[in-house]
Amino acid sequence: MLRAVGRAFSAMITAFFLALLALDLYIVVQTLAFHNPSPSVLGWRQLVISSGSMEPAISVGDLILVRRQPAYHEGEVVTYRLPDGAYITHRIIARTGGQFILQGDANNTADEPVDPSDVLGRVERVIPRVGNFILWLKTTPGMICIILAGFLSIQLPRWLSCGRPEPPGGRPAQKRVYRGGEFVEPPPEKRVYHAGEPFGGPPQ
Template identity: 40%
Template sequence: MPQGGTMVKKIMSVIIATLLGFILIGNVYGLVQRMTGQTVFPMFLGFGKAIVVSGSMDPAIKVNDIVLVHKVPQARYQKGDIVTYRSDDYPVTHRIQSVTGDIVITKGDANDAADQPIKTSDIYGKVVLVIPKLGYLLRWLQEPLGLMVLATGLIAIWESDKWLTLPRGKKDKK
């Protein structure tokens, strides 16, 4: 194989390993945070993720989409922003209808009625990215077996660089 092809494989393996590493670290961090009761919505480096479990934001956000949430200063929330906030039982992702001081009214796009008022301090963050249907995979990766497969995959990708560049046996010259 030409030298350029080997370099591309090395770069790709580093990129994939780095992404899988961040996913693994984020999942382990989130798992520890939830299991120790520190939070129901872990934020890692100012970002959190949620798997959408209802159709209240349809068609903008569908069931099993992933929302990536970024913590922003409370004064920056405005009408039209989609945010994830703390409710009694679980995080909710809805669109802001109005902001008056530190009181925010939200509503799911598919819902007829607005939600109960919340405070800006109840907002985990603003939705900055929606990844369709990735929730199916992410739910599995948050399970112990999924975490083990992810860690094994990360090690395999990391080690594959060594496997690809092992010196080959020299042919006997007779």
Template identity: 40%
Template sequence: MAPRRRERPRRSLWHWLGSALLTFSAILGVIAIVTVAVCAVFGLRPVVVISGSMEPTLPVGSLIFYRTVPATAVSKGDIVTVPRQDGGTGLITHRITEITTKGGVTTLHLKGDANATADPLPYVVSSVGSFVGVIPVAGTIALAARTPLGIAAVATYVAALVAVIVFGRRREKAPSRHTGARRVPPVAAE
């Protein structure tokens, strides 16, 4: 008689949803860890693009990375990130149109690729953020996570993840080896 094949237990929608959620979370975790490690090792800083002044090169909502370098290390045509000179807070990421260094003082003239005119004020700097790379859309996600609706979405996601871990991953009871086995009557000894 051929041995009986064990039937696999049917997977529920809860199980598949839990597996997808845990896999997605693991992927996000790895991406976050790698990004933080790369930024730390290479001295990179992230900035979110919030205006269209550098489109199409740097679309609104992109996450850009820059490395702080001496102002003398950049040249005309480079994309740099510098503190605002108009009294506002924040940073400006534009392209260098003119650079002059006199007596150890570096002055930059910048212009956004999408702007018709150059920035009105020059930037007197000793160091700048030299553009390294961009991840489109990632900045939008980062900014959205800081809004009340984003915080609620993240909290809901975490609650669902905890629910899956605590309640949804319980192992189904393995079927008994004796289940379904037929009994053989004892044989009388002669």
């Protein structure tokens, strides 16, 4: 039973690390080959905040999850893309002439008007202080650690159970003995019972 649970747990951990590695590789390829540092995955984007313009709601180093919406409204925090490819996450404070006016909560002035087509999505989740770790996972050392963690999740249960096979009936496995130049299985254990001793007593 415990071994079955261990195998199931190991399979879940392995699947998690493989999915994480695949996502990491996808983001790296999109960034290097297509110059898209924040590709959409199932309609979601992940971004790491690098400035304090949205303090105290969103801080430097926070990870935000952004999702495109059919419409955006005043008061919502959205992420939009500048012509140079940079991403800005600010709050919509007004709409005029078919364009959005945005401003950071900690800023004193508003941004230049933003066309709705440049808005990537609304901020749906803010995960504090994990952004730097996510950025590190995208580096070469981070990817190596993901691969090593996945390898260990597969091999560690095997190493722990090595040399301890579970015999039929759940009894402890008998150790093999070295005889005649090779390892052989020991003979079946003999039990001697005496008069008056209950059946199943200790071997003599």
